[in-house]
Amino acid sequence: xxxxxxxxxxxxxxxxxxxxxxxxxxxxxxxxxxxxxxxxxxxxxxxxxxxxxxxxxxxxxxxxxxxxxxxxxxxxxxxxxxxxxxxxxxxxxxxxxxxxxxxxxxxxxxxxxxxxxxxxxxxxxxxxxxxxxxxxxxxxxxxxxxxxxxxxxxxxxxxxxxxxxxxxxxxxxxxxxxxxxxxxxxxxxxxxxxxxxxxxxxxxxxxxxxxxxxxxxxxxxxxxxxxxxxxxxxxx
Amino acid sequence: xxxxxxxxxxxxxxxxxxxxxxxxxxxxxxxxxxxxxxxxxxxxxxxxxxxxxxxxxxxxxxxxxxxxxxxxxxxxxxxxxxxxxxxxxxxxxxxxxxxxxxxxxxxxxxxxxxxxxxxxxxxxxxxxxxxxxxxxxxxxxxxxxxxxxxxxxxxxxxxxxxxxxxxxxxxxxxxxxxxxxxxxxxxxxxxxxxxxxxxxxxxxxxxxxxxxxxxxxxxxxxxxxxxxxxxxxxxxxxxxxxxxxxxxxxxxxxxxxxxxxxxxxxxxxxxxxxxxxxxxxxxxxxxxxxxxxxxxxxxxxxxxxxxxxxxxxxxxxxxxxxxxxxxxxxxxxxxxxxxxxxxxxxxxxxxxxxxxxxxxxxxxxxxxxxxxxxxxxxxxxxxxxxxxxxxxxxxxxxxxxxxxxxxxxxxxxxxxxxxxx
Numbered sequence: 322x323x324x325x326x327x328x329x330x331x332x333x334x335x336x337x338x339x340x341x342x343x344x345x346x347x348x349x350x351x352x353x354x355x356x357x358x359x360x361x362x363x364x365x366x367x368x369x370x371x372x373x374x375x376x377x378x379x380x381x382x383x384x385x386x387x388x389x390x391x392x393x394x395x396x397x398x399x400x401x402x403x404x405x406x407x408x409x410x411x412x413x414x415x416x417x418x419x420x421x422x423x424x425x426x427x428x429x430x431x432x433x434x435x436x437x438x439x440x441x442x443x444x445x446x447x448x449x450x451x452x453x454x455x456x457x458x459x460x461x462x463x464x465x466x467x468x469x470x471x472x473x474x475x476x477x478x479x480x481x482x483x484x485x486x487x488x489x490x491x492x493x494x495x496x497x498x499x500x501x502x503x504x505x506x507x508x509x510x511x512x513x514x515x516x517x518x519x520x521x522x523x524x525x526x527x528x529x530x531x532x533x534x535x536x537x538x539x540x541x542x543x544x545x546x547x548x549x550x551x552x553x554x555x556x557x
Numbered sequence: 558x559x560x561x562x563x564x565x566x567x568x569x570x571x572x573x574x575x576x577x578x579x580x581x582x583x584x585x586x587x588x589x590x591x592x593x594x595x596x597x598x599x600x601x602x603x604x605x606x607x608x609x610x611x612x613x614x615x616x617x618x619x620x621x622x623x624x625x626x627x628x629x630x631x632x633x634x635x636x637x638x639x640x641x642x643x644x645x646x647x648x649x650x651x652x653x654x655x656x657x658x659x660x661x662x663x664x665x666x667x668x669x670x671x672x673x674x675x676x677x678x679x680x681x682x683x684x685x686x687x688x689x690x691x692x693x694x695x696x697x698x699x700x701x702x703x704x705x706x707x708x709x710x711x712x713x714x715x716x717x718x719x720x721x722x723x724x725x726x727x728x729x730x731x732x733x734x735x736x737x738x739x740x741x742x743x744x745x746x747x748x749x750x751x752x753x754x755x756x757x758x759x760x761x762x763x764x765x766x767x768x769x770x771x772x773x774x775x776x777x778x779x780x781x782x783x784x785x786x787x788x789x790x791x792x793x794x795x796x797x798x799x800x801x802x803x804x805x806x807x808x809x810x811x812x813x814x815x816x817x818x819x820x821x822x823x824x825x826x827x828x829x830x831x832x833x834x835x836x837x838x839x840x841x842x843x844x845x846x847x848x849x850x851x852x853x854x855x856x857x858x859x860x861x862x863x864x865x866x867x868x869x870x871x872x873x874x875x876x877x878x879x880x881x882x883x884x885x886x887x888x889x890x891x892x893x894x895x896x897x898x899x900x901x902x903x904x905x906x907x908x909x910x911x912x913x914x915x916x917x918x919x920x921x922x923x924x925x926x927x928x929x930x931x932x933x934x935x936x937x938x939x940x941x942x943x944x945x946x947x948x949x950x951x952x953x954x955x956x957x958x959x960x961x962x963x964x965x966x967x968x969x970x971x972x973x974x975x976x977x978x
Contacts, residue, residue, distance in 0.1 A: 409865030
């Protein structure tokens with residue numbers, strides 16, 4: 322589904338991500354863990370075509386994000402950590418906008434908006450202007466917008482920040498359901514307990530370099546993910 | 558504490574000028590110097606215009622023995638200029654400042670937060686008032702009478718005018734804040750701009766007559782001012798070395814400022830935290846939703862952004878307003894314009910060229926699509942992550958621009974061609 326090969330991104334003289342290789346197959350949820358400034362957001366943004374990069378290759382279902390970005394973007398959805406949405410639109414206007422770009426039919430979009438709106442408790446709040454929404458409400462709108470076209474790959478940057486407990490629980494169910502249906506998810510998080518329960522694979526990044534990756538069992542072993550992460554931070 | 562807060566406000570003001578927000582790095586020295594030069598140029602032009610205006614008043618008033626009226630008029634104009642120039646900034650800085658919640662959560666009395674915001678605004682009022690009063694003072698010193706004491710007193714009066722303008726701006730800013738919490742901000746801004754432009758063009762077109770009237774009716778104006786607007790009379794006399802009246806004027810300015818400060822201090826917490834958010838929920842009706850092709854979806858988004866952004870609308874939508882006004886005015890004043898044109902030999906043949914030139918000028922002010930990419934700002938990630946090419950995005954923005962301008966300009970050109978053909 323997603324193949325990142327020797328991905329390197331440099332900002333002026335600083336190497337943000339250095340020679341990162343990561344593969345995510347259909348049906349997998351991969352947790353991306355690292356300290357602040359490790360390169361998680363840079364990697365996610367490069368995967369969805371927001372950032373250009375210096376070296377390496379990123380492909381989504383065989384399409385290169387550099388040479389065929391439109392084909393890649395049709396299959397994926399991105400949810401940033403801080404959802405800066407169009408403040409001048411209402412939630413429903415934003416969702417319709419995204420649905421129009423993805424050419425989602427009226428029936429499908431209405432059905433999905435109703436479904437995810439009810440699931441996340443957002444239905445009535447979709448009529449509010451986004452400028453009037455709280456951070457958590459914006460996060461939910463961004464989430465519904467990401468799911469409206471039934472993407473194959475979902476890229477999420479700290480998706481649980483700002484969500485209430487019910488919405489967090491529902492999001493975990495949605496993620497599990499998505500992968501059960503053959504989709505894939507790459508998400509970054511600082512909440513290691515969630516990563517332990519949800520993820521099939523883990524990738525730990527430190528200072529732009531991938532320091533550990535593999536299945537949860539391979540990476541964690543008998544210890545907790547937190548212990549593994551802290552040990553890696555100390556030793557490297 | 559107050560010094561820290563005030564220096565923070567000034568730093569925020571200057572950082573906004575020298576740091577490029579999108580690139581998040583300092584502008585080059587060259588850019589800073591260029592901006593400084595541009596500001597100085599604008600100030601010089603405005604000061605020059607004011608100097609020229611007061612030149613036409615200085616000697617006539619001096620000959621009539623109404624030197625005090627000269628300074629009172631300067632004070633009145635300076636007051637008006639300062640208030641007009643700062644009222645929106647005052648409202649924004651006092652009540653819509655982004656760090657209000659942060660500062661209010663700290664052990665800082667609200668009145669101190671308010672004062673720290675008012676001090677930079679006072680500096681702004683000093684600058685705007687100075688653009689009027691300093692040229693008036695210089696013109697008087699050069700063409701009527703030069704006196705060091707007089708100059709110092711006139712500059713003191715400038716300080717008084719700045720304080721008075723601050724008090725009036727704060728009150729108007731408070732009213733504006735109440736109004737904006739009820740009204741759509743874009744609509745309010747456009748309304749303000751239309752009224753402001755209307756007044757500006759009227760005054761500009763009648764400037765000669767107004768100046769003549771100010772000179773011819775000087776005795777009546779003097780009588781009205783000294784009877785009904787005594788502080789301005791006191792200011793005018795104070796500039797002519799009448800110490801007692803100068804102190805009275807400065808006292809009145811200080812009292813007005815203190816009174817406004819006291820009222821605003823008492824209400825600041827409530828006003829600053831008054832939300833303009835209505836959170837009025839409507840029932841979601843998915844049946845009324847419509848689909849659109851991707852390019853049209855972006856055009857629709859651009860329209861909503863244009864109408865929802867006061868700055869975007871007022872800066873780039875003025876040309877649209879002017880084109881509509883030109884269409885109407887061109888028909889209404891057809892006879893007057895044709896008779897005026899006929900007084901210039903051969904000018905009637907140039908009317909089609911004139912219409913094209915005027916229309917071209919208006920179109921050149923409607924550069925709606927030019928800043929639309931940079932105006933995406935922090936939302937750029939949305940378009941970048943969606944399956945739509947850069948070419949389609951730019952075409953959509955251009956299409957929006959054309960849809961806004963082409964029909965209106967077409968109608969304007971057609972109507973004018975018919976009216977003057």
